Amino acid sequence: MTSGVMNNIPARLERLPVSWFTWKIVLLAGLAWFIESLSIGSLGAVLEPLKETMHLNSSEVGMLTASSTLGIVIGLIPAGFLSDRLGRKRILILGIIEYSLFTILCAFSPNYWMLLIFRFLSGFGMGAVFPLPFAIVSEFVNHRQRTLFNGFMDACLSVGYFIAPILGFIILPNLPLSFAWRVFFIIAGLPILYAALIQKALPESPRWLVRKGRSAEAEAVMAKIEVEVERRTKSSLPQPEVNENDVVQPASEKVTPFTPWKKPYLRRTLSRCVAATGAFFMFYIVNTYMPSLFSSNGFSLANSLLFTAIITSAAIPGKLLNGYLAEHFGRKMVYLIFMGLAGVASLFFGIATTAISMILFACAMSFFGTGTFPALKMSYAEQYPTHIRTTGTATVEAVGRLLGGVVGSYAMPVILNLDNGLAIGFYTVAIVAFIALIVEIGFSPETKEATLEQVESTIAHTHSSV
Numbered sequence: 001m002t003s004g005v006m007n008n009i010p011a012r013l014e015r016l017p018v019s020w021f022t023w024k025i026v027l028l029a030g031l032a033w034f035i036e037s038l039s040i041g042s043l044g045a046v047l048e049p050l051k052e053t054m055h056l057n058s059s060e061v062g063m064l065t066a067s068s069t070l071g072i073v074i075g076l077i078p079a080g081f082l083s084d085r086l087g088r089k090r091i092l093i094l095g096i097i098e099y100s101l102f103t104i105l106c107a108f109s110p111n112y113w114m115l116l117i118f119r120f121l122s123g124f125g126m127g128a129v130f131p132l133p134f135a136i137v138s139e140f141v142n143h144r145q146r147t148l149f150n151g152f153m154d155a156c157l158s159v160g161y162f163i164a165p166i167l168g169f170i171i172l173p174n175l176p177l178s179f180a181w182r183v184f185f186i187i188a189g190l191p192i193l194y195a196a197l198i199q200k201a202l203p204e205s206p207r208w209l210v211r212k213g214r215s216a217e218a219e220a221v222m223a224k225i226e227v228e229v230e231r232r233t234k235s236s237l238p239q240p241e242v243n244e245n246d247v248v249q250p251a252s253e254k255v256t257p258f259t260p261w262k263k264p265y266l267r268r269t270l271s272r273c274v275a276a277t278g279a280f281f282m283f284y285i286v287n288t289y290m291p292s293l294f295s296s297n298g299f300s301l302a303n304s305l306l307f308t309a310i311i312t313s314a315a316i317p318g319k320l321l322n323g324y325l326a327e328h329f330g331r332k333m334v335y336l337i338f339m340g341l342a343g344v345a346s347l348f349f350g351i352a353t354t355a356i357s358m359i360l361f362a363c364a365m366s367f368f369g370t371g372t373f374p375a376l377k378m379s380y381a382e383q384y385p386t387h388i389r390t391t392g393t394a395t396v397e398a399v400g401r402l403l404g405g406v407v408g409s410y411a412m413p414v415i416l417n418l419d420n421g422l423a424i425g426f427y428t429v430a431i432v433a434f435i436a437l438i439v440e441i442g443f444s445p446e447t448k449e450a451t452l453e454q455v456e457s458t459i460a461h462t463h464s465s466v
Contacts, residue, residue: 009206009218010453011240012226014142020232021225025140026149028202029133030156032096035191036129037157039103039122040068041164042188044288044308046172046181048301051292053178054112058417062410065288067116068123069405073398075127080394081257083128084387088136089204093195095128100192107185130401131394138381138389139205143451146382147331151323151374158315158370161287164188165305165312168291173302207452211387260392264459265384269395271443272380275335276400278436279376281408282342282369282429287312289412290362293422299355307359314363318371326375330448331382334375335440342369343433350426369433382447385456404432 016022043065051061075095083091102122109115134150141149167187172180203225209218226237260269290311294304318338326334345364352358377393384392408429415425447455 008240009210009222010451012222013140013206014451015238015240016142016225016229017233017237018145019229021229022141022145022149024201026137026153027156028198029136030153031194032092032129032198033133033153034156034160035096035194036099036126037160038164038191039099039126039188041161041287041312042103042184043068043119044291045164045168045305046184047288047292048295048304049172049177049181050115053181054115056112058413060112061292062413064112064116064119065284065413066406066410067119068126069284069401069409071120071123071125072127072130073123073402073406075124076131076394076398076401077257077391079128080131080390080392080397081255083132083135083390083394084208084255087204088132088139088208088390089198089202091128092132092136092202093198095125095132096195096198097192098125099123099129100125100189100195102189104186104189104192107182107189127394127398131390131397134377134381135390135393136202136205138378138452139207139386143449143454145327147326147375147378148323150378151320151326154323154374154377155316155319157373158312158319161312162309162316165291165309169302169305169309172305205386207386255388255391257391257395259388260384260395265388265392267443268380268383268445268459269392271439271445272383272396273399274439275339275376275436275444276380276396277403278339278433279369279372280400280404281432282346282365282404283373284405284409285412285425285429286362286365286370288409289416292413293416294355294358296416297355297358307355310359311362311366312370314366315370318367319374322371323374326378326448330446331375331379332440332444332446335372335379335444336437338368338372338375339433339437339440342367342372343430343437345369346426346430346433350423350430379444379447382450382452382455383445385459386452408432 047061047065050056050064056064079091079095099122102118102125106115106118106122109118133153137150137153138146168184171184175183203221206218206222209215209221230237259265290308291301291304294307295301299307322334322338342365345361345368349358349361349365352361380396381389381393412425415421415428418424
């Protein structure tokens with residue numbers, strides 16, 4: 001029975017139609033990202049009040065904006081490795097609880113240094129959450145709709161980034177600045193209660209269970225899913241179609257945090273890291289510094305937050321379109337189009353002189369730059385077999401966020417203080433995006449219209465031929 005379960009679980013998942021169960025998985029995973037983006041976006045919304053009340057210089061601002069991202073980078077690879085060993089669900093719950101608690105503790109920081117530490121520790125918990133939702137969706141949703149649904153799920157991130165400045169627009173002008181930013185962090189941490197919903201409603205991945213030799217549990221979870229889908233759709237499921245490239249083999253490879261940097265995964269890891277760096281650099285600059293950029297150009301804090309909400313909301317339709325197009329034209333082609341247009345928009349933002357032109361080009365950066373993530377994230381979830389999937393995706397996220405988020409976020413306020421700093425800063429963002437495009441053209445493999453097991457078979461065949 002064990003061999004039979006291992007070989008038919010992927011086929012049974014692939015033949016599931018889109019139903020309430022599909023949407024439940026996507027929404028549960030997406031809400032985890034929404035909560036996390038609300039926490040990350042909280043800093044951008046309160047950055048100006050913090051600068052004023054704590055009298056921060058540009059270096060301290062850079063350290064603060066980079067602190068949670070540094071925590072994410074450090075937490076990503078251990079979390080991904082533990083998720084491959086202990087399960088997606090367990091690590092996701094622990095991550096949600098940890099970063100929510102430390103986000104709330106940010107509200108009680110007595111000084112800048114304690115706030116810096118709490119932001120770092122909240123980021124460490126976020127590192128457990130970022131690689132898991134798209135890994136979960138890739139293992140539950142069939143290959144014909146993986147990126148489409150990842151677009152919906154990733155849009156939840158942008159909803160959180162949109163709501164953060166809206167909350168700031170409502171809260172900050174109506175409370176003393178020294179108190180308002182504390183209230184904001186408390187609100188951003190309240191979704192800790194969501195962990196209980198994940199525990200109750202999200203099943204463990206059957207694909208992961210069979211790879212860990214827990215075939216009886218995989219069969220029980222799979223049977224429960226099939227019953228739920230048949231009840232919701234009011235029709236019987238078709239027989240699973242197993243072909244030779246979909247057959248699951250026991251995971252014999254010993255996985256370590258360094259496995260993604262070894263053959264046959266090295267080329268895939270390097271190309272995904274460069275692609276992720278280009279996207280994350282643009283993402284962090286747009287989502288963190290826009291309120292400050294508008295404020296430094298003479299706009300009120302309220303208007304700056306409102307402009308930022310408009311800009312971040314542009315990513316929502318961008319992500320939905322990206323997920324849709326990636327299913328039809330491939331992950332690689334869509335990344336090239338979106339990041340190319342985002343890089344051009346960044347060049348024009350660097351020379352923008354009016355509020356309208358700044359908003360227009362920033363919206364284009366948000367729509368195309370942040371909007372590129374559904375295809376990008378699904379592509380690097382698809383690059384690795386199930387037994388190292390979250391280790392691999394966490395590695396790519398860690399490198400992309402380290403270079404694009406930590407280094408980029410720290411450097412940007414220093415660059416902006418230079419003569420003609422706005423132009424230099426956003427020319428730099430564009431150059432990084434264009435370098436990512438060159439690497440994407442030359443080294444990125446396409447995974448469109450392939451099941452996870454077919455991609456894995458291709459990796460194994462390539463490795464055996466070397």
